[in-house]
Amino acid sequence: MxxxxxxxxxxxxxxxxxxxxxxxxxxxxxxxxxxxxxxxxxxxxxxxxxxxxxxxxxxxLQSQGIIHGGLKYALGGNLNAESDAIKEMPDRWRKLLAGEETVDLSNTKVIAKTQHMWSAGKLASKFTSFFASKLVRGRIDKLKKDQMPALFQAQQFTGSVYKLTDLVVDTPSxxxxxxxxxxxxxxxxxxxxxxxxxxxxxxxxxxxxxxxxxxxxxxxxxxxxxxxxxxxxxxxxxxxxxxxQRRPLHMVMAKHNLPYPLYAHGLGTGSKPRITITSHATDDGKMVWYLGGEIAESGINRDSESQIIEGKKELNALFPWVDFGDTEWATFFVDRAEPLQxxxxxxxxxxxxxxxxxxxxxxxxxxxxxxxxxxxxxxxxxxxxxxxxxxxxxxxxxxxxxxxxxxxxxxx
Ligand SMILES: Cc1cc2nc3c(=O)[nH]c(=O)nc-3n(C[C@H](O)[C@H](O)[C@H](O)COP(=O)(O)OP(=O)(O)OC[C@H]3O[C@@H](n4cnc5c(N)ncnc54)[C@H](O)[C@@H]3O)c2cc1C
CATH class of the missing domain: 3.50.50.60 (FAD/NAD(P)-binding domain)
Structure with a gap:
């Protein structure tokens, strides 16, 4: 030196x-x-x-990115306080995304402009009357077969699909x-x-x-x-x-090459969605179906291996016409943190x-x-x-x- x-x-x-x-x-x-x-x-x-x-x-970044108007919480039949506070949010986000609010989110990617709700079998009567009610008019539409996402156009699917005006954002962007x-x-x-x-x-x-x-x-x-x-x-x-308060969740990820981007809530018999699926492109060109809802809530008592078995069982039961053979699986635990209720x-x-x-x-x-x-x-x-x-x-x-x-x- x-x-x-x-x-x-x-x-x-x-x-x-x-x-x-x-x-x-x-x-x-x-x-x-x-x-x-x-x-x-x-x-x-x-x-x-x-x-x-x-x-x-x-x-x-662990969230499903769904910007929703509370309808999935109102499935029990009542638009309650939660639905009231939240129902303006999708429109508010549309303004943010258009750069029309103090916070300009015009560089945020929207990965789905609408979402779906589906029922595999005959829709429970409490849902039929709820979906037809004045309260949800304009926020939810029943789809004809040819309007459904490709996955549900399979002959084997005989249930109903509804379109919601909620959107999904890409959280990293x-x-x-x-x-x-x-x-x-x-x-x-x-x-x-x-x-x-x-x-x-x-x-x-x-x-x-x-x-x-x-x-x-x-x-x-x-x-x-x-x-x-x-x-x-x-x-x-x-x-x-x-x-x-913490609400623990055990989330499931199914990574595959299937041509079915899906942003949808699957209805079961209860008043909460049986499963909520969002789809996310991965850096290696594949797609992850990210599974939340009931499976994530009940999965907190399962280890990762058992939760993957449950995830496979659930997807095979919901979509028996789809081959998930090449799918890779992973899970993780995460807590929702909220004010104590x-x-x-x-x-x-x-x-x-x-x-x-x-x-x-x-x-x-x-x-x-x-x-x-x-x-x-x-x-x-x-x-x-x-x-x-x-x-x-x-x-x-x-x-x-x-x-x-x-x-x-x-x-x-
Ligand atoms: C699996 C899952 C799915 C979800 N899906 C949706 C959905 O689809 N739609 C929806 O609307 N909501 C959803 N949510 C809820 C939503 O994600 C949360 O309400 C929201 O992200 C909480 O944001 P936050 O900024 O309060 O907390 P967080 O995102 O948890 O951020 C807190 C940050 O604080 C940092 N930190 C912690 N301690 C300290 C400290 N002492 N000093 C400095 N920094 C600290 C952490 O590292 C973290 O980065 C979901 C939540 C989960 C868990």
Whole structure:
């Protein structure tokens, strides 16, 4: 080495700032955190997001991507509160996807513009009257044989198929879209403690970044948008009024070369879909049928091998005319994280709750992200959070990247 050159060890990287100032700190980068980062940023608030792991690695990339209007929850016959809160969402998403809202999702891929509901045999009478009712008119259409997805055009299929106006989005492209232009504001790290003022309000968060450096982030408000991670964040902040519930699922993936993209709920005898299938292209040119619904809920007590046997049994029973012989199978467990409800029932709208100037939030469904945005905005306005400009130097700090989907990591 030339004596005028410095040894590599002394090459310095720009210093990590010890203090960062922002209007709103978001903890957790799934759909909730990333949607809010974009929404609040576009409205003029300075926001920073801290993600512990990889963006979307909790529930968001594991979701089926269905943007639904709640009809599948109304199968019991009543359009209940859940259906009311959710029924505007598909139209709201269409506006987001057309770039007509504050959050512009025009670069998000829609993988299905409609969905289907099918019944293998004769439709139970409670469904026939429900589908014919005034409540669902315009939202659901019975299809003739030649209008059905190719899979159901087989002679062997003698049941009914209905078309829903719900859509399905590609979740990686959704997260990519939300990150565009705000990449520098998404840091990888974890909050280790919170600082409070004399009134007990949380005014700063101590964060250890993934390069092991610590920063103190000063903020007017902090939003816990960490999905299942909200439980430990709330404990750390001594917040007691926003308890969480987990609903475990055991999801099944069937990877094949069949020419049948399917986005559909299979009806059984109960008031919930027996199975929900979405289809996703894989990097090696195949397709994964991603199986949720009843099979994922009841599968939590099966190990992976037994769940695969159950998946095979279910697909063979539903589509006996299709050869699934070359299909590869994989499963994984994942929890849905939601605000605690009595009896583990499903919550009926997005949730945002304030304590100590912090906001704990769960969208409860990907679909409800716009509803979540409305609720958070109302709380922030109520708190009187102001919009400021700061000169933080964030470029040298470690950034969180977007995770990959299970069908790209679990099939080897
Ligand atoms: C299998 C499955 C299928 C689903 N299908 C649908 C569907 O089709 N349609 C629909 O509307 N909804 C669906 N959902 C629900 C939907 O996916 C969730 O409601 C939504 O993704 C939750 O988003 P989130 O941002 O709150 O949480 P998450 O997506 O879980 O994101 C939380 C993020 O916070 C990070 N984090 C955790 N702890 C910390 C911490 N201490 N500090 C910083 N970061 C932290 C995590 O790493 C993660 O990236 C489904 C859910 C599951 C599990």
């Amino acid at each position: 030339d004596s005028t050159q410095k040894p590599y060890a002394t090459i310095t990287s720009p210093e990590t700032p010890a203090d960062i100032h922002t209007d709103i700190l978001l903890l957790g980068g799934g759909i909730a955190g990333l949607y809010l980062l974009k929404l609040l940023g576009n409205l003029g608030y300075d926001c920073i997001l801290i993600e512990k792991d990889q963006l979307g690695s909790g529930q968001t 959704l997260l990519n879209n939300l990150c565009q232009g705000v990449e520098q504001r998404i840091l990888q790290g974890e909050a280790t403690s919170f600082g409070t003022d004399e009134t007990g309000n949380i005014t700063s968060s101590n964060v250890t970044l993934s390069n092991n450096k610590s920063v103190q982030i000063h903020h007017q408000t902090v939003i816990f948008s960490a999905g299942a991670g909200n439980e430990s964040l709330a404990n750390l902040a001594d917040i007691k009024s926003a308890p969480m 009595r009896g583990l029932i499903k919550p009926d709208c997005a949730y945002a709750h304030e304590e100590k100037n912090a906001i704990v939030t769960w969208p409860t469904k990907l679909t409800l992200a716009p509803d979540l945005g409305d609720r958070i905005l109302a709380l922030i306005k109520q708190q009187g959070v102001t919009q400021n400009t700061y000169s933080n130097e964030l470029s040298s700090l470690p950034k969180a990247s977007i995770a990959i989907q299970k069908w790209e990591s679990l099939f080897v």
